[in-house]
Amino acid sequence: MSEIFSPPAAQLPTDKELVLKVIPMPADTNGNGDIFGGWVMAQVDLAGSVLPARYMQGRMATVAVNEFIFKQPVRVGDILSFFSSVTRVGRTSITVQVEVYAERFADQGRYVKVTEARLTYVAIDSEGRPRPVPPMPKAGG
Numbered sequence: 001m002s003e004i005f006s007p008p009a010a011q012l013p014t015d016k017e018l019v020l021k022v023i024p025m026p027a028d029t030n031g032n033g034d035i036f037g038g039w040v041m042a043q044v045d046l047a048g049s050v051l052p053a054r055y056m057q058g059r060m061a062t063v064a065v066n067e068f069i070f071k072q073p074v075r076v077g078d079i080l081s082f083f084s085s086v087t088r089v090g091r092t093s094i095t096v097q098v099e100v101y102a103e104r105f106a107d108q109g110r111y112v113k114v115t116e117a118r119l120t121y122v123a124i125d126s127e128g129r130p131r132p133v134p135p136m137p138k139a140g141g
């Protein structure tokens with residue numbers, strides 16, 4: 001019987017915020033029976049938008065997937081945890097780093113890093129043109 005490769009357990013990041021948890025379903029698989037990469041990318045795009053939305057306070061669009069690494073396959077029934085941090089606030093855009101960790105269906109509590117990505121979002125006005133990112137309100141102000 002063939003063994004399934006099991007990478008070492010990962011530590012969850014302490015410098016990032018948990019922005020999404022989701023469990024992929026059989027309808028999200030590719031021809032190999034693993035989860036389709038496009039499904040993972042869509043979830044990362046949604047997760048990545050959470051922190052920029054706090055700054056942008058309105059319409060925004062994904063302008064770039066600057067980097068996307070599929071480090072390990074994702075499987076049906078994994079619990080996926082998406083962690084994100086803002087790495088750059090520009091005039092009209094915000095860049096985030098997203099890391100995705102899987103708890104395998106039959107190995108809960110042990111985390112495997114499956115994906116990491118860097119994405120950039122742009123604040124847009126009602127015409128779809130870039131607008132300045134509003135200043136972040138001061139905490140407690």
Ligand SMILES: CC(=O)SCCNC(=O)CCNC(=O)[C@H](O)C(C)(C)COP(=O)(O)OP(=O)(O)OC[C@H]1O[C@@H](n2cnc3c(N)ncnc32)[C@H](O)[C@@H]1OP(=O)(O)O
Binds near residue numbers: 060130
């Ligand atoms: C809701 C959704 O997610 S929609 C899904 C897919 N996304 C889309 O359909 C968006 C389609 N694209 C667009 O509509 C336009 O490209 C816009 C509105 C996002 C940007 O318009 P542009 O005229 O290209 O904007 P412009 O060149 O002024 O750049 C805007 C910002 O994006 C940044 N940017 C542009 N390209 C990149 C890139 N490849 N990587 C990183 N940042 C980038 C710029 O540096 C600038 O940021 P800054 O002001 O903070 O320095």
